Amino acid sequence: MPAVQETIDRVRSIDVDQYKYGFVTEIESDKAPKGLNEDVIRFISEKKGEPEWMLEWRLEAYRRWLTMTEPTWARVSYPKIEFNELYYYSAPKNTPGPKSLDEVDPELLETYEKLGIPLREQEILAGVAPENRVAVDAVFDSVSVVTTFKEELKKAGVIFCSISEALREYPDLVRKYLGSVVPVSDNFYATLNSAVFSDGSFVYVPEGVRCPMELSTYFRINEQNTGQFERTLIIADKGAYVSYLEGCTAPQRDENQLHAAVVELIAHDDAEIKYSTVQNWYPGDKNGKGGIYNFVTKRGDCRGKNSKISWTQVETGSAITWKYPSCILRGDNSRGEFYSIAVSNGHQQIDSGTKMIHLGKNTSSRIISKGISAGKSENTYRGLVSAHRKATNARNFTQCDSLLIGQDCGAHTVPYMESKNSTAVFEHEATTSKISDDQMFYCQQRGLSEEEAVALIVNGFVKDVIQQLPMEFAVEAQKLISISLEGSVG
């Protein structure tokens, strides 16, 4: 299939697979047999036409994984995952969907309606190629938009493709960087991912290039269908800049429940990577049944001097979130940032935070975390800031704010600080607050309903982080936060 056609099909499938049908009906697909063993891994690697070294890499990870046990230190609890009951490879065929909308859970449809999903696609698509702000139909049907997008990147020398494609087209680049930030043996879920990852994105921005547009997974959305084990690798070479948006803004059902993604970022000298996520996987129903287990390893390596990596995340979905986007500040004068909004409602459990590892001189980091708990949820911020022996003048500022809505939820802050260098200065501020009755009454006296009042107060609470998001995401994120908190008062 020619690349352009492929992209168009993918963009089309956004609508069909992702938001209306894909999540309830078992997608007819090309599946590996249930369970995990070396044959399944060989099957995956062969299906993808991978080079021999990649298969070996996967197998080594698998053997390693067999010796590991699931971590239990996070403040989350869930039934034991039967790893041999899962499917590890499934490529959807192009005939998804129930016969009619009647077969779709009306509650989910309602959520989509509120989200105005098709509109959002428009915005994102238009936002990605700013010179082509056209209506959604035109975007979906127009070859030229997609072509412009591909060609503009090509002209700039930016590589943006699926990791499978990268393994075929740019094996040396992938081999050089894959696993260099999150080693194969890093942790239970990352090791599992290394063995079985299905697909994901690959970005390489060459020396001195400022990527001419925001890159977004919206163009690569089918990854979320094919695999629970995404693998993303982003490299900004010397002096390069790239902003990457990862959107999973539609709640989704997933038969397998488990997502274990790995994201690796590498910033060379003077390079900058900005990585934004809006995560809204299916959180489970009101009794806490179902929902996605999201065990993600995201790490950025500020490998070069003066490099910068910035994580911004808005987490509203998933039944369980276990996620600590981190920065290794290796290069002198490098900088790491983590801006996070984590919203939990119902029976959701979030254990999330970051690690800032200061290795180089004059490195600095900033952490702004806003946790909002409602319903019967538990929301934990877990962070580590460390300065190693050579990290002279390391600086960190951490601000952790928690907002509680209702009586039955919990907010916890677990900050760890370690310094082996006496010149390091770490500052930590934490607050816990509630939405007061007086605030609610004041807003309602001005005409806001209870839900509007909560949404407004919460949006005020998260403002510092929302401001870090690219415009088109910011609006959506605010809307999502309000929706996630519906039913949390009264």
Next chain:
Amino acid sequence: MLEIKNLHAHVGDDETEILRGVNLTVKPGEVHAIMGPNGSGKSTLSYILAGKDDYEVTEGDILFNGESMLEMEPDERAAAGLFLAFQYPIEIPGVATMTFLKTALNAQRKARGEGELSTPEFMKKVKEKAAELNITMDMLKRPLNVGFSGGEKKRSEILQMSLLEPKLCIMDETDSGLDIDALKIVADGVNRLRSPDRAMVVITHYQRLLDHIVPDVVHVLSRGRIVKTGGKELALELEKNGYADYVGQAA
């Protein structure tokens, strides 16, 4: 427009009656002043009119345009046209005043089945009214009431009132914490809103506000009851003699 009939109320779990049979009728176009010593129940009355949780009516009724309001939520009362300018306006961190104004106005319009105002229409309106109250655009960008001076808080309350164009304006100690210049600005703002189809209840401890907002009727509230009603000269008399005469009477 507003009829309060034999209103008895207490706050929270404390059974002590704070309002002990309040009767009050306010007609469209009228401005009523409620005066009284500290602790007499003025703020309690205003909260009960606005529908605050925990303020429980045990007897009597409140009619707004002939219909009982007791079962209405605070936001429903607001949409119906009741506005309370708070004695102590509440801080909403991170929410720009401008955003708050727009959200409130559109929420009320929505509740009344009117369309939302477009941003240019809204901006035009706000700019005009803000200028009248000596409120800068800079102040409107700051989070609502956070770090506002006493005067800024009160002017912001009146700005909200003039933007929302309520039918019944209740102002609780809007003069407290204002110097004479600010008092003048606020009073002018209130006077601009006087109209034949709008009623006002001005709650105050001191007479001086009433030099600027001249009431049609003055009531004295003491220990949860209205103990005297008169014309604007009653306020002057209170200024001279204090509340001592009335405090005893109410027992």
